[in-house]
Amino acid sequence: MRAETLKGHLDGILLAVLEPEPRHGYSIMEALRDRSAGQVDLPTGTVYPALHRLERAGLVRASWSTVGGRRRRVYELTPAGRRALDTERSTWRDFSAAVTALLQPQPLAVSPQ
Amino acid sequence: MNWPSTPAPVTQLPVDRYLAEVTARLPGSPLAHRDIVAELRSGILDATDAHCAAGLPPAEAVQAAIGEFGDPAQVADGFRTEVAAGLARRAALVVLVTGPLVGVLWIVTAAASHLAPHHQWADLSPGFQVGVPLVAVAAGVTACGALFGIAATGRLTRWLPALPRRAPGAAAVAGFGAIGADAAGLALLGVQLATAAGTLSPWPAAAAAAASIARLVFARRAALRCLAIRAGLT
Numbered sequence: 001m002r003a004e005t006l007k008g009h010l011d012g013i014l015l016a017v018l019e020p021e022p023r024h025g026y027s028i029m030e031a032l033r034d035r036s037a038g039q040v041d042l043p044t045g046t047v048y049p050a051l052h053r054l055e056r057a058g059l060v061r062a063s064w065s066t067v068g069g070r071r072r073r074v075y076e077l078t079p080a081g082r083r084a085l086d087t088e089r090s091t092w093r094d095f096s097a098a099v100t101a102l103l104q105p106q107p108l109a110v111s112p113q
Numbered sequence: 114m115n116w117p118s119t120p121a122p123v124t125q126l127p128v129d130r131y132l133a134e135v136t137a138r139l140p141g142s143p144l145a146h147r148d149i150v151a152e153l154r155s156g157i158l159d160a161t162d163a164h165c166a167a168g169l170p171p172a173e174a175v176q177a178a179i180g181e182f183g184d185p186a187q188v189a190d191g192f193r194t195e196v197a198a199g200l201a202r203r204a205a206l207v208v209l210v211t212g213p214l215v216g217v218l219w220i221v222t223a224a225a226s227h228l229a230p231h232h233q234w235a236d237l238s239p240g241f242q243v244g245v246p247l248v249a250v251a252a253g254v255t256a257c258g259a260l261f262g263i264a265a266t267g268r269l270t271r272w273l274p275a276l277p278r279r280a281p282g283a284a285a286v287a288g289f290g291a292i293g294a295d296a297a298g299l300a301l302l303g304v305q306l307a308t309a310a311g312t313l314s315p316w317p318a319a320a321a322a323a324a325s326i327a328r329l330v331f332a333r334r335a336a337l338r339c340l341a342i343r344a345g346l347t
Binding site: 024026029042045048049050070080 | 152153158159160163181184187194195198270271
């Protein structure tokens with residue numbers, strides 16, 4: 001799935017990936033691939049600026065920690081991030097229900113003779 | 114997941130080259146990119162380790178990891194707004210915080226020099242009656258620009274539409290406001306030195322002038338840099 005397809009939904013997706021546990025950048029990318037069964041495969045480098053934007057908005061908190069001898073920036077959801085995720089979920093449910101209904105094949109109208 | 118680490122010498126050069134290509138496209142000094150570089154580096158090394166664990170030799174693994182991270186121009190595009198926001202926020206904060214400090218020094222100078230002996234507006238010379246409101250207007254512009262710049266780069270971005278040029282623009286306005294306020298303050302000092310130098314209290318005046326000059330130099334640099342950064346954003 002290309003970045004353009006995800007446009008507008010990347011923030012919600014990143015928040016959802018961080019919901020169960022804090023993760024560092026590459027681990028977030030691995031989780032995106034795993035949870036989408038490989039459908040979401042963005043250039044990894046483009047996920048980091050999105051994380052910085054979420055941090056600036058106060059939706060995630062980042063801190064440096066050393067794991068396995070390598071310094072990593074670990075991200076976790078803030079309470080505001082959890083609330084934003086709830087909103088994203090409910091907006092997505094409404095949107096997806098509306099689009100599903102609209103895309104449903106309709107019986108062809110029989111034109112009067 | 115933690116993979117066994119790939120040997121450093123094999124990864125160092127291509128990763129350094131990739132990171133240099135990203136940062137060459139970013140505004141600001143290497144200091145402003147330090148955390149980005151460290152974070153991307155650790156991510157690329159994680160990806161390299163994962164490819165090694167999947168069976169690639171280290172030299173190929175690092176190339177695969179770099180390929181996975183994407184075009185350096187695309188990565189830099191994403192970070193450019195973030196770096197610009199950080200630089201604009203810092204400039205706006207410095208201008209905002211130093212304003213009242215410099216202002217207090219000028220007020221102390223005016224009080225110690227008895228510029229308004231009966232604390233009446235009418236006691237001030239005509240030059241001051243024009244100059245003081247000018248300083249106040251410039252200070253107001255500075256405060257508004259700085260506060261807007263700070264708001265547009267922090268928590269409020271959650272609710273504001275994403276306009277990358279907004280924050281550096283506001284910080285530039287704050288910088289030009291500060292230039293105006295400090296230049297007007299220094300001009301008033303010049304008028305006083307030319308017309309009634311004897312009444313000036315020298316030490317507070319020297320401290321206020323030095324602080325205003327320092328702030329003016331900083332504000333000029335920050336405003337021009339924010340304008341240049343703004344021009345580089347879409």
